[in-house]
Amino acid sequence: MAGSDNVTKPLTILITGASAGIGRITCERLAKQKHRFVLAARSVDKLATLESQLRSMGCECLSVPTDVSDPSAIERLVKAAVERFGRIDVLVNNAGIECFSSFDELPVDQILQTIETNLTGAILLTRFVVPVMRKQGFGRIINISSIAGKHGPAYGAVYGATKAGLIAFTQALRGELKPAGILATVICPGFATRGGIYDEIVKATGKRTPKILGGTSAETVAAAIEKAIQTAPPEMILNFPAMRPVFLFRDFFPRLGEKLILATTLKFLKRAATHGK
Numbered sequence: 001m002a003g004s005d006n007v008t009k010p011l012t013i014l015i016t017g018a019s020a021g022i023g024r025i026t027c028e029r030l031a032k033q034k035h036r037f038v039l040a041a042r043s044v045d046k047l048a049t050l051e052s053q054l055r056s057m058g059c060e061c062l063s064v065p066t067d068v069s070d071p072s073a074i075e076r077l078v079k080a081a082v083e084r085f086g087r088i089d090v091l092v093n094n095a096g097i098e099c100f101s102s103f104d105e106l107p108v109d110q111i112l113q114t115i116e117t118n119l120t121g122a123i124l125l126t127r128f129v130v131p132v133m134r135k136q137g138f139g140r141i142i143n144i145s146s147i148a149g150k151h152g153p154a155y156g157a158v159y160g161a162t163k164a165g166l167i168a169f170t171q172a173l174r175g176e177l178k179p180a181g182i183l184a185t186v187i188c189p190g191f192a193t194r195g196g197i198y199d200e201i202v203k204a205t206g207k208r209t210p211k212i213l214g215g216t217s218a219e220t221v222a223a224a225i226e227k228a229i230q231t232a233p234p235e236m237i238l239n240f241p242a243m244r245p246v247f248l249f250r251d252f253f254p255r256l257g258e259k260l261i262l263a264t265t266l267k268f269l270k271r272a273a274t275h276g277k
């Protein structure tokens with residue numbers, strides 16, 4: 001593990017959005033290594049259920065009901081984690097909400113809630129956690145972005161903006177914090193099946209993304225988070241077929257690349273945005 005001289009096992013892992021989807025599946029996977037967990041999300045009951053499940057797997061666990069869009073709740077979360085375990089080795093900024101809609105029909109409060117949950121919450125939580133990691137001389141920060149952060153999706157302008165923000169945020173942290181033994185990774189999943197937001201969209205619309213666009217699964221994201229803890233790469237794009245060549249093509253040929261991306265996504269995204277209206 002790079003920069004791991006000061007690390008003790010088991011790791012203390014603070015994860016937001018632990019109550020459902022990718023967050024919950026990640027905890028279940030990492031629990032096999034008997035780590036310690038600080039679980040954050042708003043749903044008290046779901047957190048309690050996960051906590052007892054992880055305890056039954058032999059893990060120490062603390063759940064802290066937290067709304068990451070509330071800065072004082074974030075500060076309390078970090079205090080509670082340090083009081084209980086004395087350190088935070090891994091921070092996974094996973095909590096997120098989507099808001100697919102025509103941009104000019106989005107209510108202002110929904111725009112603000114999305115930014116505060118997906119971006120400001122992650123930035124502030126990291127702000128409170130980094131001093132703890134600095135003292136330890138070790139830390140891993142894993143930000144869950146999306147391929148929507150690599151190319152802003154039509155009808156997902158605000159969601160895409162928050163996810164692009166997380167990518168730049170991670171790059172900046174890497175440049176700054178490496179000498180302190182703290183490494184950040186951003187993970188950009190495609191549409192993920194078997195648990196999470198995408199499944200909800202499919203349930204609501206009855207339609208899947210076009211086959212050519214492919215996707216990933218919640219388990220694959222969980223496996224990538226585990227790998228990021230060990231090897232701390234700068235950026236992981238999770239999709240099959242691979243998306244990096246598509247983004248490279250788009251960077252070289254912006255107009256053609258944009259056409260290609262819209263041809264494969266626009267219909268699905270418009271349907272997701274207009275469903276129920």
Ligand SMILES: NC(=O)c1ccc[n+]([C@@H]2O[C@H](COP(=O)([O-])OP(=O)(O)OC[C@H]3O[C@@H](n4cnc5c(N)ncnc54)[C@H](OP(=O)(O)O)[C@@H]3O)[C@@H](O)[C@H]2O)c1
Nearest residue numbers: 017019020021022041042043067068095096192196197198
């Ligand atoms: N699933 C996909 O296809 C996909 C693809 C790319 C990226 N992602 C990203 O992966 C992450 C996890 O998504 P998911 O698919 O697992 O979604 P999900 O099943 O809807 O779970 C979202 C989690 O975030 C928590 N959350 C939402 N608002 C919160 C708030 N204000 N404060 C604290 N926690 C909050 C939810 O818990 P509570 O409701 O209990 O608070 C829940 O645990 C998100 O950042 C998402 O953007 C997902």
